[in-house]
Amino acid sequence: MIRYLTAGESHGPALAGIIDGLPAGMxxxxxxxxxxxxxxxxxxxxxxxxAIESDAVEFVAGLRGGLTLGSPIGLLIRNRDFENVRTLMDxxxxxxxxxxxxxxxxxxxxxxxxxxxxxxxxxxxxASARETAMRxxxxxxxxxxxxxxxxxxxxxxxxxxxxxxxDQIDLPDTKSIDDxxxxxxxxxxSADMVRRIEQARADGDTLGGVFELKAMGMPVxxxxxxxxSDRLDSQISAAVSSIQTVKSVDVGxxxxxxxxxxxxxxxxxxxxxxxxxxxxxxxxxxxxxxxxGQTVVVRxxxxxxxxxxxxxxxxxxxxxxAAPATIVRSDICAVPAASIIGEAMLCIALAQAMAxxxxxxxxxxxxxxxxxxxxxxxxVFDKGP
Ligand code: EPS
Numbered sequence: 364m365i366r367y368l369t370a371g372e373s374h375g376p377a378l379a380g381i382i383d384g385l386p387a388g389m390x391x392x393x394x395x396x397x398x399x400x401x402x403x404x405x406x407x408x409x410x411x412x413x414a415i416e417s418d419a420v421e422f423v424a425g426l427r428g429g430l431t432l433g434s435p436i437g438l439l440i441r442n443r444d445f446e447n448v449r450t451l452m453d454x455x456x457x458x459x460x461x462x463x464x465x466x467x468x469x470x471x472x473x474x475x476x477x478x479x480x481x482x483x484x485x486x487x488x489x490a491s492a493r494e495t496a497m498r499x500x501x502x503x504x505x506x507x508x509x510x511x512x513x514x515x516x517x518x519x520x521x522x523x524x525x526x527x528x529x530d531q532i533d534l535p536d537t538k539s540i541d542d543x544x545x546x547x548x549x550x551x552x553s554a555d556m557v558r559r560i561e562q563a564r565a566d567g568d569t570l571g572g573v574f575e576l577k578a579m580g581m582p583v584x585x586x587x588x589x590x591x592s593d594r595l596d597s598q599i600s601a602a603v604s605s606i607q608t609v610k611s612v613d614v615g616x617x618x619x620x621x622x623x624x625x626x627x628x629x630x631x632x633x634x635x636x637x638x639x640x641x642x643x644x645x646x647x648x649x650x651x652x653x654x655x656g657q658t659v660v661v662r663x664x665x666x667x668x669x670x671x672x673x674x675x676x677x678x679x680x681x682x683x684x685a686a687p688a689t690i691v692r693s694d695i696c697a698v699p700a701a702s703i704i705g706e707a708m709l710c711i712a713l714a715q716a717m718a719x720x721x722x723x724x725x726x727x728x729x730x731x732x733x734x735x736x737x738x739x740x741x742x743v744f745d746k747g748p
Contacts, residue, residue, distance in 0.1 A: 364384050364715070364718060364719070364722070365382065365383070365384035365385060365505070365508075365711075365714055365715045365718045366382070366383050366384055367380065367381060367382040367383070367501050367711065368380065368381050369494055369497040369498060369501070371440075371442075371489075371493075371494060371497065372452065372488035372489055372491075372493075373442070373487075373488050373489075373491035373493035373494070374442060374444055374445055374448045374451070374452045374488060374493075375442060375445060375452055375454065375488065376441065376442060376445050376452075376454065377439045377440060377441045377442060377445075378439070378440045378442065378493070378494060378496055378497040379437070379438070379439055379497070380437070380438040380439075380440075380497040380498075380500060380501050381424075381435050381436065381437050381438075382425075382435070382436045382438075382501050382504060382505075383435040383436070384718060384722075385425075385431050385433075385436060385504060385505075385508055385714075386431065386433060386508075386722075386723055386724060386725050386726050386728065386729050387430075387431055387432055387433030387724060387725045387726070388430055388431065388433075388725045388726040388727065389430065389431040389507060389508060389511075389726050390429060390430055390507075391422075391426060391429055391430070391431060391504065391507060392507060393420065393422075393429075395503060395506075395507070396420050396499075396500050396503040396504070397418070397419050397420060399499050399500075399502075399503045399703060399706075399707070400418035400419065400420065400440070400496060400499055400500060401418065402541070402703050403418070403495065403496060403499045403700050403703040403704065404416060404418060404700070405699065405700070406544070406545055406546060406696070406697070406698070406699025406700050407544040407545050407556070407557045407560050407696070407699070408545075408560040408563075408564070408570070408694055408695040408696030408697070408699075409694050409696075409697065409700065410692050410693050410694045410695075411692055412444060412493075412692060415443050415444045415447070416442065416443050416444065417443065418440050418496050419440070420438050420439070420440055420500045421438065421439040421440070421441070422436065422437070422438055423437040423438065423439055424436060424437030425437060433724055433725065436504065438497065438500050438501070440496050440497055440500060442493070451484075452488070459484075461481060461482035461483070461484070461681065462482060462483040462484045462487070462689050462691075463481075463482075463483060463679050463680045463681040463682075463689075464483075464677045464678065464679050464680070464686050464687065464688050464689045465483060465677055465678075465680065465688065465689070466669045466670055466671075466674070466675070466677065466688040466689055467669065467675045467677060467688060468666065468667075468669030469487065469490065469669035469670070470486050470487065470490035471483040471486055471487055471490075471689075474486030474487075474490060475680065481680075481681070483680075483689070487691075490607065491607075492606075492607040492608065492697065492700075492704075494607075495606065495607070495700075495704045495707075498606075498704055498707050498708065498711070499703060499704060499707045501707065501711060502704075502706065502707020502708060502709075502710040502711050503707065503710070505707075505710040505711045505713070505714035505715075506706075506707075506710040506714075508714045508717070508718075509710060509713055509714055509717065511726060511729055511730055511733065512580070512582060512717060512721070512733055513580045514578055514579065514580045514581055514582075514713060514717075515578070515579050515580055516576065516577070516578050516579075516706050516709050516710050516713070517535040517537065517540070517576070517577050517579070517706070518535075518540075518546075518574055518575065518576045518577075518702040518703065518705050518706040518709070519532060519535055519540045519546055519547060519548050519574065519575060519702060520543075520545050520546045520547040520556070520572060520573070520574050520698050520699055520702050521547070521572070521573045521574060521575050521662070522572040522573040522698075523545060523547075523556040523559055523560065523570055523571075523572040523696055523698050524556075524559045524560075524563065524570040524571075524572065524696075525559070526552060526555045526556045526559045527552070527573075528547050528548075528549045528552040529549060529552075532548055532549075532575065535548060535577055536548055544557050544699075545557060545560075545696075545698070545699045546574075546699040546702050546703070560695055560696045563695050563696065564695050566673070567671060567672035567673030568667075568671060568672075568673065568695075569667040569668040569669075569670070569671055569693075569694070569695050569696065570667050570668075570695065570696040570698070571608065571664070571665045571666045571667040571668075571696075571698065572664075572665055572696070572698035573662060573663065573664050573665065573698075574662070574663055574665065574698060574701055574702035574705055575660065575661065575662045575663075575702075576603070576659075576660070576661040576662075576663070576702075576705050576706060576709045577658050577659065577660055577661075578648070578658065578659035578709060578713055579658050581648055581654045581656060581657070581658065581659055581713075582654065582656065582733075582736075582737065582740075583653070583654060583655060583656040583740060584653055584654060584720065584740070585653065585654040585713070585716045585717060585720060586598065586649065586652050586653045586654060586716050587652060587653060588651045588652045588653060593652065594651075594652025594653075595649050595652055595653060595654055595659075595712075595716055596614045596649045596652060597652070598712045598715065598716060599612070599614065599649075599659070599661055599709060599712045599713075600612040600614065601712075602708040602709065602711055602712035603661060603663050603705055603708050603709065603712075604663070605708065606663070606665075606701060606704050606705060606708060608665045608666050608668065608697060608701055609663045609664065609665055609666075609701065609705075610664050610665070610666050611663070611664045612661060612662070612663050612664075613647075613661070613662040613663075613664075614646075614647045614649055614659075614660070614661055615644075615645055615646045615647030615648075615649070615660055616644070616645050616647060616660055627645075628645055629645060629646065630642075630643045630644060630645050630646055630657075631643070641657065644657045644658060644660065647659060647660035647661065648660060659709075659713075661705075661709060663701070663705055665697075665698050665701045667696075668693055668694050668695070668696070668697055670688075670689075670690065670691055670693035671688070671690075672690060674687040674688040674689070674690055675687070675688050676688070677689075720732075720736070721733045721736060
């Protein structure tokens with residue numbers, strides 16, 4: 364079983380993570396993790412914080428000589444900005460003037476009431492999407508585990524504000540995603556999205572959007588129809604919707620398109636030379652809570668960032684008077700970063716589900732379990748039903 368935890372405040376000394384359950388003997392590519400951390404910091408519309416940070420992971424447990432030991436892996440990502448705000452955020456001595464005007468759409472208000480904090484900073488520090496840097500590091504470790512099964516994951520942006528890319532991006536091309544300032548593989552739409560972000564900046568506003576994730580090379584039978592919580596689509600939805608700005612997750616291509624007609628929503632079976640084939644993948648690679656061998660397709664809708672430079676009406680909770688919401692440094696648009704985090708969360712959810720089926724104590728054992736399961740699956744219909 365693969366489990367993980369993160370800890371850390373946005374402006375505290377560091378983000379910490381633990382992942383337990385990865386097999387022994389896995390070669391960890393630290394540069395690949397750091398490249399993803401850099402990508403998460405990028406994307407047009409990110410805040411000035413990104414010029415302060417230069418995220419890089421440090422391993423403090425679970426690795427020796429670049430190989431996993433099979434023990435829990437401990438990671439750190441230091442917050443450079445901590446040195447600039449030490450008097451506010453020092454774990455033992457930190458204090459400062461309270462923030463008292465909650466931002467509509469942020470965790471400020473609900474968190475203050477829940478934890479009985481009179482300073483909203485005590486809520487927003489943990490609620491900040493800064494925490495997702497650690498998820499990206501953990502997700503990249505899971506991506507490296509998925510490589511044992513030949514599964515690859517890609518993510519890209521389909522919509523920012525009202526600017527939308529074409530609906531079908533068949534084979535995501537990593538170079539065109541990386542080359543885009545907003546991680547949208549369509550260059551013309553990318554340029555329109557950048558212009559839209561600049562308009563939002565001028566308006567003192569923020570933008571949400573949509574990103575899509577694909578997992579390619581999926582074997583059949585990951586996840587299960589046995590229990591509600593075993594279903595692969597429920598696990599993926601839970602993982603992706605746990606990202607701070609994500610408000611909804613679609614699995615498959617058809618459901619969000621609006622016609623709700625059975626004959627145009629499913630994927631017919633055909634006999635092909637090498638077995639069964641399907642001309643469409645509307646189900647997004649999951650049927651009955653189990654992977655069906657097709658590409659897993661997930662779409663996530665991201666709300667606009669809650670910190671507006673032209674703030675929404677709020678109240679001062681200390682004075683109980685009407686007041687505009689607090690303004691803190693923030694992003695105008697974080698949809699490109701959200702797509703990177705989405706990839707990480709999909710990698711984590713898939714790694715957890717793969718470990719359930721093929722798990723083992725060492726990479727060799729996992730590979731053996733996988734190979735024998737694949738051979739068995741090919742023989743299912745050899746003798747007829
Ligand atoms: C973020 C770091 C934060 C914000 C953003 C995400 O940095 P700071 O608060 O120092 O400007 O840029 O956080 C939010 C959008 C939020 O609502 O809290 C990051 O590293 O992703």
